[in-house]
Amino acid sequence: MRVISGSKKGLRLASLRNRTVRPTADSTKELIFNVLGQAVAGNVVLDIYAGTGGLGIEALSRGAAKAVFVESARPVQKVIKENLVRVGFLEVSEIMPVRAERALALLTQRNMKFDLVLADPPYHLNLASETVELLDRYDVLADDGWLVIEQSARSELIDSTPRLRLEIRKKRGDTCISFFKHEG
Secondary structure (H helix, E strand, O other), X not given: OEOOOOOOOOOEOOOOOOOOOOOOOHHHHHHHHHHHHHHOOOOEEEXXXXXXXXXXXXXXXXXXXXXXXXXXXXXXXXXXXXXXXXXXXXHHEEEEOOOHHHHHHHHHHOOOOEEEEEEOOOXXXXXXXXXXXXXXHOOOEEXXXXXXXEEEOOOOOOOEOOOXXXXXXXXXXXXXEEEEEEOX
C-alpha cells in the first residue's frame, strides 16, 4: 500500500498483518481521486472506517488542508498514527477512536463541516447504505460536499437520500464506488 500521487507520492504505508482490515487497493484509490480531481485541494476531509488511513492520507498528499480519521479498532488506530507520522501529516490530522455514528454525533456537536467524506466500511458487515443514511442524518457535509463510499459490488446501496444525490457509480472487480453530492 502506497501514496499514489501528490506531495508524498510513492511513500509506502504500514498495514496490519492480519485480515481484519482490507485496505483500499491502489487502483481503487487512483480511480476515486481521478474522479474527484481538484475537489480535494484545500479542503477538509473525513475518513470514516479509516482502516490504516490510506484514503485520508492520499487526500492530504493531494493538498487537503486537514483530515479527521474515524476508526474504532485500537490496533488499527496505532497504524493510522504510524502512517501519519511516516508521511508527516500528524499535525493536520485528528484520529477519533470511536464508532462511525458516535463520531458523526460528536462532529455535529462541534459544528464541523467536511468538503469530502471518504467511507470504506467493512464489506462483510454491509454498512454502506446505513453509512449513507447516517451522513444524511448528521449535518457534517458542507454544501456541495462529496461523499465517496466503497463497498462490495454484490451488496445493495441506496441511490439517494433527501440531502445526498448519487452522481457517479463505478465498478471495478468486486468493488463498487459511489459518489454522492450533498444538496444543502
